[in-house]
Amino acid sequence: MTDSQTAHANTPRIPADQLHGYVRAIWQRAGSAPREAELIADHLVAANLTGHDSHGVGMIPRYVESLADQQLQLNRHADVVKDAGAVLTVEGGKGFGQVIAFEAMERGIERARRLGICAVGLRGAHHIGRIGHWAEQCARAGLVSFHFVNVAGDPLVAPFGGADRRIGTNPFCAAYPRPGKPPLVLDFATSTIAFGKTRVAYNQGKHTPPGALIDHEGVPTLEPKVMHEAPFGALTPFGGHKGFGLAAMCEIFGGALSGGFTTHADTLVTTHAIINCMLSVIIDPAAFDAPDAQAEADAFLAWVKASPLAAGTERIYEPGEPERVKRAQREAAGIPIDAATWTQIHSAARAVGMSEDEVASWSARLG
Ligand SMILES: NC(=O)c1ccc[n+]([C@@H]2O[C@H](COP(=O)([O-])OP(=O)(O)OC[C@H]3O[C@@H](n4cnc5c(N)ncnc54)[C@H](O)[C@@H]3O)[C@@H](O)[C@H]2O)c1
Known part of the structure; x- marks a missing residue:
């Protein structure tokens, strides 16, 4: 359209x-x-x-x-804190995600070209935005990639069966490059709709699609204001228990395995910062038979x-x-x-x- x-x-x-x-x-x-x-x-x-x-x-x-809020840090760069060959751990230091993720992918791409595969655990970056951008960077280099991301300490989504916000909108993304053709890029939030889409609907005075939101009592609603004005409601996970399960794996692969943090009572972010952690697996398709x-x-x-x-x-x-x-x-x-x-x-x-x-x-x- x-x-x-x-x-x-x-x-x-x-x-x-x-x-x-x-x-x-x-x-x-x-x-x-x-x-x-x-x-x-x-x-x-x-x-x-x-x-x-x-x-x-x-x-x-x-x-x-x-x-x-002195959260987002300007002019920071991706810092490789552990280099284990095909596995890199990268600290983002709340630097601009648009720089930190770009540099983390550059490192992973170089390693995957050399070794056939590289897993990059990126932690503590400020918002890394549209994850498809990073998968496209890998695809331009001819590499397959998949990415599990958590929005650490920023619960907006109810667990399957729950009635309040406990999980981030944790995106999953995968891309498959095709020589001479555009790559396949799957890239979505594990919430029924991305949080930013509630902001766009709120700014435009529109409703959100049915099934995407619950209010502060857990009752389904079409009103995006429940995400922007108290009393706050929650987004629902997409696809019921399946979306919830994928969101949970994004939380743990992205937030825990990278050495970053997951969302729970001790880690709630109370500032305007958005902190992303991401596990990216980057593969050279030429390494397969x-x-x-x-x-x-x-x-x-x-x-x-x-x-x-x-x-x-x-x-x-x-x-x-x-x-x-x-x-x-x-x-x-x-x-x-x-x-x-x-x-x-x-x-x-x-x-x-x-x-x-x-x-x-x-x-x-x-x-
Ligand atoms: N950095 C963060 O913290 C964060 C958090 C959540 C979401 N995001 C980003 O938000 C963006 C939006 O997410 P979303 O959940 O609203 O995406 P979405 O619901 O629009 O889904 C997009 C995906 O579905 C595919 N798609 C869409 N319509 C299709 C159709 N009719 N047939 C086949 N495939 C179709 C698209 O090609 C794309 O891969 C994503 O880029 C995501 O990375 C980022």
Whole structure:
């Protein structure tokens, strides 16, 4: 579905390269080195381009709040605290996830190319955003990867059978590169919807889909305000006990195995920080004895895509295809940013020291 057919129909659209410029300017004003500001802008704008506005430039106000809380640390780099060959442990030190995860993947990619496989346990990074971005980095290097992530100390999701928030939205992601073709990228929160999507719905005055939320008494609700105003409710895990189980494994692989932390009464984050830990397993497909792997993958995809369409369905997508379609649309037509999000981003720009004139000038240029 195009943006012009959705809630974004009347929302102003901003060309990706201009939005990228504003994001870079905000973070350089906050004190980020140019390379850091570039990586942040690459990541946030790419999330908007793929249609995941929940993880795009709308995160800037939260990052600025975390900076003000002295949680988010600027200009930090991934620190390999243990090198066991095919297993690396990386400390993030609350540095910008957009830098720390990029550098952690660079290390893992180099090792997987040399050894055939590398497991990277990344701990204590500030928000690493859209996990598909990191899987795509591995896929561009020709490598398969899967990623288990916890949102440490930030319970938003009820356990299967529970009535209050106990677990993070813990994303799982897997990517399969295909020479000469786009990679398959599966990337989702283990909650029925991502938390950021409740923020987008809240800002737009919309309901969330049925089954996604419960209120503070555990009763199903369509109101996104239960995630943004007290008394707080919770997201539900996707797919009942299966989503809950996957979220639990993300918590333990991401948070415990990496030497980071899991979510429980002693670790609740009370600031604006979002702390992610991630176990990434990166594999060189050439290390397997599988000369027909690509042909087999392609044959399977052609087979499933040949299924007759169910009523009301326009097409059958492979994992990652909806994001590619959205990206092509938004590269051509611009990125829609709703008024509430735009106001919040300008306030964040002022909070890091941009003058009223500079903000007005960016706003005029982008609007
Ligand atoms: N860093 C964090 O703490 C954190 C936490 C939670 C989520 N996230 C990110 O939030 C983003 C959004 O997550 P989400 O759960 O809202 O994603 P989602 O529900 O939109 O699902 C996206 C996945 O499903 C596939 N998909 C979507 N529609 C499809 C269709 N019709 N047919 C086939 N495949 C389809 C997509 O290609 C993609 O792989 C993800 O990028 C995730 O990494 C990050």
